[in-house]
Amino acid sequence: MKKHIVMLPGDGIGPEVMDSAKMVLNTIAEEFSHSFTFESQDIGGIAIDRQGTPLPAETSAACKKADAVLLGAVGGPKWDSNPSHLRPERGLLGIRKELGLFANLRPIKGFEKLLHASPLKEEVVKGSDLLIVRELTGGLYFGTPSERRDNGQSAVDTLFYSRAEIERIVDKAFQCAKQRRGQLTSVDKANVLESSKLWREVVEEKRQQYPDVAVEHVLVDAAAMKLITNPSQFDVIVTENMFGDILSDEASVLTGSLGMLPSASLREDGFGLYEPVHGSAPDIAGKGTANPVAMILSAAMMLRHSFGLNEEANVIEETVESILNGGFHTADIKAAGGQKVGTKEMTQKIIDSI
């Protein structure tokens, strides 16, 4: 199989972990006789520094022509006081919108061997294996008007959803649930918001098409509680953009393995952008200590979701698990025992085992 991949390393530890993913993908290409070609483009802070904008036209164009996109991370204190249009995050929001990546998939699973690094008690977090499906191109982060009013003395943002936008993400979530344990939790604030009422209506309609999926509705405030008190009760959670932003980050720290969590942002046709959940971590950038696992697992998600290469994806995932089970971990896992390794060493161990 021949595939062209655009890499957007971005800021902070982005370039380091991107190197790791590229090395792993090259190994997979060799082992399975594929041909992956790579092209690197700027996004975020580095794009602002080099090209004066967080999302250069050349970057967008390259992504649109690619078979898939890998993204490292964007942002850092250097650009924090920039005006809105010159902030690294704009690059990320922009590329999601331009590519139509409406479905953000965030699987969260505890690695048995790392559960001791969780802030939760082991008996609470044990067995947790959930997937958050977040709507990514609608809602409050994109609605208009979003502006100052009354000479800057007030401000407004708009939460807007069309039925079609809700239908496609809910559909995606049902499909995921069907392939997993057949349980879907839809999160909204239907006791207060109009958009949430529409959301709930759509879920109720769609469930007719998926009679083998069990559906429950949970209010966002209750969901924020349940994720902590009983995370293993969830299979697939589907929710709108902002609730998904908050809940998926909340969920990402439950298993103690934030540095291991990948994500996929998908379009209807399977095209996607893949990025680790952890951010740019400017404090450890360039030190060679960053955890490359989330980026490597994001590459595995790319193989599965955009290229249909399930076996290759499985090989990466199983290899990572076996290395972690072998006791190797990077500095982000604060726990006694095991052997601490750097970014390069961790990557090499994974490559050697593939």
Add this chain to the structure above:
Amino acid sequence: MKKHIVMLPGDGIGPEVMDSAKMVLNTIAEEFSHSFTFESQDIGGIAIDRQGTPLPAETSAACKKADAVLLGAVGGPKWDSNPSHLRPERGLLGIRKELGLFANLRPIKGFEKLLHASPLKEEVVKGSDLLIVRELTGGLYFGTPSERRDNGQSAVDTLFYSRAEIERIVDKAFQCAKQRRGQLTSVDKANVLESSKLWREVVEEKRQQYPDVAVEHVLVDAAAMKLITNPSQFDVIVTENMFGDILSDEASVLTGSLGMLPSASLREDGFGLYEPVHGSAPDIAGKGTANPVAMILSAAMMLRHSFGLNEEANVIEETVESILNGGFHTADIKAAGGQKVGTKEMTQKIIDSI
């Protein structure tokens, strides 16, 4: 001191825990020679059943004439499929707005003796003692338009804040921080939302007036993580209505003592409505097993914030703590050891010790 208190017992376990609070307040009145008079009014589901509306005019009028209001809980499955204007929650949103209760204060503290009931590891949650200050009458839950569009095929909600609305809640939070450990965390999504940018500006301006309070800004998604990984880093958190809704519920389960958490919803002049954080718990209503502590501690907050009766409030709080330290707990605390008691017994123990 003579004070007139309106009680809104509401639904589920509301009436039971309200009885407990009333008994404790009567004991305090006797011991300290105050005269508290009580009047009960309908709100929520019971108001719908009896008077056809979740917030009867008589209830509003009574609250406006009172010195303070105690609320039990609203809601239950019975009214879940009602149309918007006939939902119990409307009563709660309505009374907050009508009384101008813009500042919701939610103190969250771990009771040493109950920390073992926390889903978090004891070393993570230990020492946590934070106050969430949530804006309660603005933002997405009240903004207009909030409606269906395109023949019901789309929906919109509006997040609106004026500078004045932000200033008064931020001021309140700074005052709280000053009286506590002098640390304020303002939570927003200023990398995306216009309203959050205005919010951050106001916080930056206000901090000039409170040079002895240390201020940090945290994005809402990061805040959702940090509450779990390191809750004891926070002193006072201030945030807008919806973020506050989600984060305060998330925070409420950290210490394992949800049934112990009170809240105050205040106006500028100190008038307030006081309610437990736990909901109406319809599954255990009428069984005599509900935990009355959150309601009793809400009454203590009333004595302190609306009546200025600090000593009396302290007596209640210290008594509750000593009873809990004595090993007595209601059925909501799932843990070995101690002695399980019912609502009435717990209340009596507290009264006997006052």
